[in-house]
Amino acid sequence: MALLAMKDLTVTFTSGDARVEAVKGVTFDLDKGETLALVGESGSGKSVTALSILQLLPYPAASHGAQSSIRFDNRELVRASEATLRDIRGNRIAIVFQEPMTSLNPLHTIEKQVAETLHLHKGLSGAAARARVIELLKLVGLPEAESRLGAYPHQLSGGQRQRVMIAMALANEPDILIADEPTTALDVTIQAQILKLLKDLQARFGMALLLITHDLTIVRKMADRVLVMTEGAIVERGNTADVFDHPQHAYTKKLLAAEPKGLPPPRRIEAKPLVETRSLRVWFPIKTGLLRRTTGYIKAVDGIDLTLRAGETLGVVGESGSGKTTLGLALLRLIDSQGEIVFDGRRLDRLSGKAMRPLRRELQVVFQDPYSSLSPRLSIAQIIEEGLKVHKLGGNAKERRAEIERLLKEVGLDPSAADRYPHEFSGGQRQRVALARALVLKPRFLLLDEPTSALDMSVQAQMVELLRDLQARHGIAYLFISHDLRVVKALAHDIMVMKDGKVVESGPAATIFAAPKTAYTRALMAAAFDIAIAEPQAVGT
Amino acid sequence: MTPLTRRRLQNFRANRRGYWSLWLFLALFVASLFAEFIANDQPLLVRYDGHFYFPIFADYTESDFGGDLPIAADYRDPDLAKRIDAHGFMIWPLIPFGDNTINYNLPSPAPSPPDKVDWLGTDNQGRDVLARLIYGFRISVLFGLTLTIVSSIIGVAAGAIQGYYGGLVDISFQRFMEVWAGLPVLYLLIILSSIIAPNFWWLLIIMLLFSWMSLVDLVRAEFLRARNFDYVRAARALGVGNPTIIWRHVLPNAMVATLTFLPFILNGSITTLTSLDFLGFGLPPGSPSLGELLAEGKDNLQAPWLGLTAFFVLAVMLSLLIFIGEAVRDAFDPRKVR
Numbered sequence: 001m002a003l004l005a006m007k008d009l010t011v012t013f014t015s016g017d018a019r020v021e022a023v024k025g026v027t028f029d030l031d032k033g034e035t036l037a038l039v040g041e042s043g044s045g046k047s048v049t050a051l052s053i054l055q056l057l058p059y060p061a062a063s064h065g066a067q068s069s070i071r072f073d074n075r076e077l078v079r080a081s082e083a084t085l086r087d088i089r090g091n092r093i094a095i096v097f098q099e100p101m102t103s104l105n106p107l108h109t110i111e112k113q114v115a116e117t118l119h120l121h122k123g124l125s126g127a128a129a130r131a132r133v134i135e136l137l138k139l140v141g142l143p144e145a146e147s148r149l150g151a152y153p154h155q156l157s158g159g160q161r162q163r164v165m166i167a168m169a170l171a172n173e174p175d176i177l178i179a180d181e182p183t184t185a186l187d188v189t190i191q192a193q194i195l196k197l198l199k200d201l202q203a204r205f206g207m208a209l210l211l212i213t214h215d216l217t218i219v220r221k222m223a224d225r226v227l228v229m230t231e232g233a234i235v236e237r238g239n240t241a242d243v244f245d246h247p248q249h250a251y252t253k254k255l256l257a258a259e260p261k262g263l264p265p266p267r268r269i270e271a272k273p274l275v276e277t278r279s280l281r282v283w284f285p286i287k288t289g290l291l292r293r294t295t296g297y298i299k300a301v302d303g304i305d306l307t308l309r310a311g312e313t314l315g316v317v318g319e320s321g322s323g324k325t326t327l328g329l330a331l332l333r334l335i336d337s338q339g340e341i342v343f344d345g346r347r348l349d350r351l352s353g354k355a356m357r358p359l360r361r362e363l364q365v366v367f368q369d370p371y372s373s374l375s376p377r378l379s380i381a382q383i384i385e386e387g388l389k390v391h392k393l394g395g396n397a398k399e400r401r402a403e404i405e406r407l408l409k410e411v412g413l414d415p416s417a418a419d420r421y422p423h424e425f426s427g428g429q430r431q432r433v434a435l436a437r438a439l440v441l442k443p444r445f446l447l448l449d450e451p452t453s454a455l456d457m458s459v460q461a462q463m464v465e466l467l468r469d470l471q472a473r474h475g476i477a478y479l480f481i482s483h484d485l486r487v488v489k490a491l492a493h494d495i496m497v498m499k500d501g502k503v504v505e506s507g508p509a510a511t512i513f514a515a516p517k518t519a520y521t522r523a524l525m526a527a528a529f530d531i532a533i534a535e536p537q538a539v540g541t
Numbered sequence: 542m543t544p545l546t547r548r549r550l551q552n553f554r555a556n557r558r559g560y561w562s563l564w565l566f567l568a569l570f571v572a573s574l575f576a577e578f579i580a581n582d583q584p585l586l587v588r589y590d591g592h593f594y595f596p597i598f599a600d601y602t603e604s605d606f607g608g609d610l611p612i613a614a615d616y617r618d619p620d621l622a623k624r625i626d627a628h629g630f631m632i633w634p635l636i637p638f639g640d641n642t643i644n645y646n647l648p649s650p651a652p653s654p655p656d657k658v659d660w661l662g663t664d665n666q667g668r669d670v671l672a673r674l675i676y677g678f679r680i681s682v683l684f685g686l687t688l689t690i691v692s693s694i695i696g697v698a699a700g701a702i703q704g705y706y707g708g709l710v711d712i713s714f715q716r717f718m719e720v721w722a723g724l725p726v727l728y729l730l731i732i733l734s735s736i737i738a739p740n741f742w743w744l745l746i747i748m749l750l751f752s753w754m755s756l757v758d759l760v761r762a763e764f765l766r767a768r769n770f771d772y773v774r775a776a777r778a779l780g781v782g783n784p785t786i787i788w789r790h791v792l793p794n795a796m797v798a799t800l801t802f803l804p805f806i807l808n809g810s811i812t813t814l815t816s817l818d819f820l821g822f823g824l825p826p827g828s829p830s831l832g833e834l835l836a837e838g839k840d841n842l843q844a845p846w847l848g849l850t851a852f853f854v855l856a857v858m859l860s861l862l863i864f865i866g867e868a869v870r871d872a873f874d875p876r877k878v879r
Contacts, residue, residue, distance in 0.1 A: 332778055360780030373771035377793040386789075387779040437775065 002029035003208055004053070004072050004093075004176060010065035011048050011057065011232075022048045022062075024232040030176065035202065035209040037223035037240070039216065039255070041456040042427075045232040046212050050178050053077065053210075054089050073175070091121040094169035098181040100161035104153040110137075110164050111149035117171045136167040141197055158320075159190035163197070170201060177202070178210045183218070187319040188483055192527040195222060214457055216255065220244055221531045228252045258458035260490040262465075264313055264509070265472045267493055271309040273342075274477045275331065275445055279303045280339035282323070282330050282501075300326040301337070302501035308494075310444065311475035315492030315509065317482060317524060323501040324481045328447045331479065332363055343445065361391050364438035368450035370430035374422040380408070380433055381418035387441045394440075407436045412466060428459035432466070439470070448480045452487050464490050485528035489513060497521050549872040559868020562861040569858075573679035580636035580672035583616055588629030617642070636660070638669035640676035640829040652837075652844040662846040664837050670850055676829035678854065684745065685810035689803060692749055692810075696756030697792075697799055703757070704764025705787050711761070718754055726751050730822050738825055748813060755806060756799060763795035797873045804866030808859055815855065831855055 011023040023045045030036050040046045051057050053070055055077060070077040072093065075084065097103040104113060114133045118124040124132060130149070137145035140163040153161055162182060169177055179198060183191035195218060202209050211222055219226055219240065226243045228236040228251065236249040247253045281304075283297040301323045308314045316324045330337035333348055333356055341348040343363065348356065367373040374383055384404045388394035394403050405415035411432040422430055431451055438446055448467070452460040464487060471478060482488050488495065489509065496506040497520065505518045516522045526532040554560050578585065583596035589606055602611045607624050614621060616631065625631050638644065638659075644667050647653045651667035661670040703711045730739075730747060737743060767773060768791065776786050817823035818832025831851050838848025 329774075334774060334777060357780040357782075360778060363778070365775060365778045367771040367775065369771060373775055375772045375776075375790050375793075378789070386776065386781060390780050390782075390785075434775070437779070441779070 003032050004030040004070070006030075006049075006053070007069040007071075008065070008067045009049065009052060009070065009078075010068055011045070011052055012063050012065070013061055014063065015061065022232055023052070025065075026229070026232075026234055028227055028234070028237070030208050030210060032175070032208055033202070033206045034224045035199075035211060035222055037211045037213060037219040037226045038229060039213060039219055039226060040229035041214055041255075041458065043231075044229045046229050047180055049229070050095070050180055050210060050212050053176075053178065054093055054095060055080065055085055056089075056095075087121075090117045090169075090174075091172045092174055093176045093178065094172070094174040095178040095180065096162070096165050096169050096182045098184050100158050100165055100185060101153075103165055104161055106153050109150050109152055110156070114164065114168050114171060117168055121172045132171070133167075136171055137164070139170065139201070140164070140167045141193075142167070157190075158186050159194065162186060162190075162194055166194075166197065166201070170205070173205055174207060176208045176210060178212070180212045181214070182211075184213075184215075188485070188527040189319060189523055189533075191218075192531045192533050195531055196533055198222075216244075216259065216457065217529075217531055228255065255458060258461040260452075260461050260464045260487045262468070262490050264491050264493050265468060267309075268311050268475075271311055273307050274310040274344055275306070275308040275479070276340075276342040277304055277306050277331065278340040278342075279305065280327070280330060280337055280341065282326050282335060282337045299501045301330060303339070304498075304501075304503060306496060306503075306506075308445070308477050308479060310477050311471065312493045313471065313478040313480050313491050315480045315482065315488035315495045316498060317485060317488055317495060318498035318504075319483060319524075321500075322498040324483075324498055325449055326501075327498070328365070328449050328479060328481055332365060332447060358391070361387065361393075361441040362443050363445045363447070364441060364443035365447040365449065366431070366434045366438055366451045369454055370427045370434060371454075373434050374430055376422055379419050379421055380425075383422075383433065384408075384418075384437050384440050387437065391441065403440065404436075407440055408433075410470075411436045411439070412462075426459075428455050428463065431455060431463060435466070435470075439474075442474070443476060445477045445479070448478055450482050450484075453482065453484060460487065467491060485525055497524065552874070553868050553872035556868035556871045559864045559866075559871070562864035563868070566858075566861045566865060569678070569861075570682055573675055573682065576640075576675045576679050577634075579634055580638055580640070580669070580675050581634045582637065582639040582642040584631040584633045586632040587616075587625060588631075589625055590628050636669065636672050636675075638672040640673050641668060641827060642672065643667045644669060652841055652847060654844070655846055661850050662844065664834070664847060665841055665844075670834070670847065673829040673834065674831075674850060674854060677831045677834060678858070680741070680824070680829065681811050681814055681831055681858075684741065684814050685807050688745060688748055688752060688810040688814075689807045691745075692753040693756055693799060693803065693806065695749070695753040697760050697795070699753065700757040700760025701764055701787055701792060701795070704761040705768050705783070705791065707765065707768070718757065722751070722754055724751070727822075730817065734822050739823070740825055744814070744817070744823065748810070752806075752810065752813075755809075756802060759798050759802065760795050763798055764791055767791045767794055801866075801870050801873050804862050804869055808862045808866070811859065811862075 007027050009023055009026045010021065013020045013022055026049055028036070038046045038049065048057065052064065064078050068078050072088065077085070077088070111130065111133050114136060115129045118129050118132055133149065134145050137148065142148060142160060142163050156164065182198070183194050186194065198209065199222060201207070213219060223240045226238060226240050227234050228243070228249065230251050236243060236247065236252045243252065244256065247256055280301060281299070282301040283299050285294040286296045286298060287293065288295045304327055306314065316327065318324050326335065329335045331341060333341070337349065339349065343359070348359070351359070381401070381404050384407065385400055388400050388403070394400040404418055408415050408417055413429060413432050417425070422433070425433065452463050455463060467478070468491060470476060478491070480488060480491055492509045494507065495509045495512045497504045497518070499520055505512065505516065505521050512521065513525070516525055572579065577597055581597065585597060587594040587596060594601055594605070596614070596616065601614045603609065603614050603621065604611050606614060606621055607628070608621065616622065622631070644659060644663055647663060647667055648656060651663050652665045653659065653663045655662040659669045659671070661674065663669055664673065699714065703714045733739065733747060773786055773790055776790050814823060815830070815832040815835070818830040819836050821836070823832055824830050831854060834847060834851040838851055841847055
């Protein structure tokens with residue numbers, strides 16, 4: 001008898017006359033102590049499946065079919081009474097969500113939040129509750145647990161917040177822990193730590209772990225069994241090793257083939273330096289006291305020298321907060337900085353905003369979040385056309401239109417997309433539009449600020465292909481900012497590893513990947529390629 | 542029409558009360574714009590001696606209709622009416638009184654109660670209440686609309702500049718507004734009205750000096766949020782100038798909040814004018830206004846038709862605007878699912 005048996009689960013969302021079938025007949029069992037991974041891309045219905053176990057969907061907008069059944073410990077959960085569900089939620093089955101920023105209440109201390117579940121299910125309070133909270137926080141490896149009891153969520157880093165979330169989930173020693181993309185919002189190094197923590201805790205308590213993820217590397221590392229889900233149905237199931245070695249379904253094969261791979265196009269030998277910086281600094285002043293005197297600086301970028309040659313890619317890697325994005329924005333003169341920035345022999349740092357404007361067409365940018373980087377009220381054609389209009393390029397309206405349609409084709413979109421609006425497109429398609437907006441000016445330098453991190457794995461691989469292709473064809477120099485070394489490996493000629501605003505290590509990609517010199521780089525690489533923890537003292541928590 | 546606009550229209554229509562309120566209000570407003578054709582002391586059309594005359598569009602003298610003197614024709618004069626009837630005919634508007642026409646032919650001393658001639662009675666100077674109501678409604682709505690539109694334009698512009706540029710511009714503007722908002726509007730009006738005779742435009746300008754601030758904070762907040770969005774950054778990276786970024790990229794997103802507030806600001810403007818008129822610091826004496834009618838109702842409690850009329854008209858007008866405002870709010874609510 002399985003611990004949890006889901007049978008023929010369907011979930012339908014109704015909004016007005018529109019009905020969307022998000023989950024179409026999912027059946028699986030989960031046994032005590034095993035790790036089951038539910039894999040799929042965004043929109044595949046994996047989170048909805050997980051949420052329906054605890055009946056956490058927005059009923060009655062969401063509804064289950066008549067045949068649907070979820071049995072846990074001989075109790076039926078579908079359409080169970082609130083009292084039954086309350087008894088199970090957070091007590092027998094706990095859940096850890098993706099976004100640690102929003103899943104903790106910003107107004108309560110972490111002690112209060114962890115103690116709440118203890119109070120609700122165990123009736124613990126006072127000193128007993130406090131002792132248990134400290135025990136739990138130590139268990140999840142939160143450093144200085146006693147002194148952190150009074151801390152508010154904003155005083156913790158993303159990884160620490162996720163540890164608190166896990167502590168809350170474990171408070172009542174649940175039988176099942178559902179982890180819904182528990183590490184997607186975290187840095188690779190932190191991701192490795194959190195996953196190891198989950199694995200250790202699972203072994204210790206004998207919990208069943210239902211792991212929901214889109215990242216196959218995590219699945220391979222963590223799971224005993226895999227369910228591959230697409231469009232609301234499970235298309236393949238089996239032991240992890242079998243599924244990875246002998247995928248049966250076309251979709252699984254596609255997913256497995258989708259990991260970014262390949263190498264950047266060969267260097268051009270005659271390439272001249274296009275962008276150079278010398279001791280580039282971006283310091284944000286810290287002002288204190290009544291008179292707002294500057295008492296110190298946050299050194300976001302602290303003396304960076306870099307050289308990027310025409311037609312090549314420089315990968316900038318590091319954890320969040322290492323100053324990668326600030327460096328990129330400073331290069332484009334979108335924020336103030338000190339130090340030399342040379343583009344094609346011209347000093348950019350001395351130019352006024354106005355004098356900079358004609359040069360802007362040479363230096364373009366693609367941002368991380370495809371949802372916020374396109375103006376929601378402009379059509380695709382208007383978005384792409386804007387740069388042409390500003391720089392008075394592209395001839396008359398008809399010629400501009402032809403150019404836009406040609407570009408859409410080049411980035412792999414249908415030219416008929418021109419008259420539609422951003423919200424009609426998926427993340428990957430939007431990122432292509434953002435790329436087209438940058439390319440329409442025929443730039444020689446393109447800043448790519450984590451352009452693939454918000455995308456699904458298979459879309460990431462396509463994006464990498466496209467970027468490589470465009471570079472080979474047009475000889476654009478990329479500054480590729482990423483925390484994902486797998487993507488960087490597939491694109492970069494040179495690599496610069498950043499930590500706390502400084503360069504830790506830099507050099508040709510091949511050399512660095514083959515023989516990383518510093519502990520920090522080794523830690524990053526272990527985390528990215530094997531999801532392993534190496535050099536724990538070199539990275540944050 | 543984008544799908545977004547279509548969805549908003551649908552949401553607006555889905556709020557039946559607001560939707561019908563809009564049509565009713567528009568009908569009343571458009572009708573009041575043609576007040577001269579509904580309530581006037583001059584006939585719409587005169588046929589005299591085989592010629593057509595249009596007194597609403599042109600001034601005629603007594604001598605045109607066989608009188609002796611070259612003075613402006615008074616069509617309510619029984620002698621003139623008799624002469625015109627003898628040589629042709631007159632077509633009167635539905636209500637044969639203008640806003641300042643005094644009915645000297647009252648059955649009882651003014652204010653006289655409603656009867657077949659004066660449907661809502663007369664005020665204490667013998668003027669037809671219904672006629673004054675129509676003109677008063679028109680002036681209230683026109684004043685409110687002008688004030689709302691102009692103060693919204695100023696407010697949005699000020700908020701946009703503060704929010705977009707931030708920093709020193711923002712903080713100095715904010716402090717200025719705090720000082721400015723501290724000025725006592727009512728006293729200022731009382732002092733001013735002792736120096737000049739306030740008319741429609743004077744009042745509008747004085748009210749405008751203080752009413753533009755209502756939208757500033759809202760728009761400023763939207764701009765503060767939006768200026769750090771990636772698409773604004775991307776536009777700057779493209780070399781787009783600040784005015785264009787404000788106009789094309791940020792403003793459309795701030796407009797949702799603005800539009801949602803418009804009906805409520807309009808409501809506030811109308812109420813302000815009415816209360817000023819009620820206190821006697823509003824439009825010049827003799828102008829038709831709802832506030833003045835209220836004041837007369839208060840002074841003549843023995844003639845309840847004055848106060849009741851003003852009350853019901855104000856209540857209906859303001860409620861209609863609130864209902865419209867609710868529907869607009871629904872229309873722009875992104876979380877609204879019917």
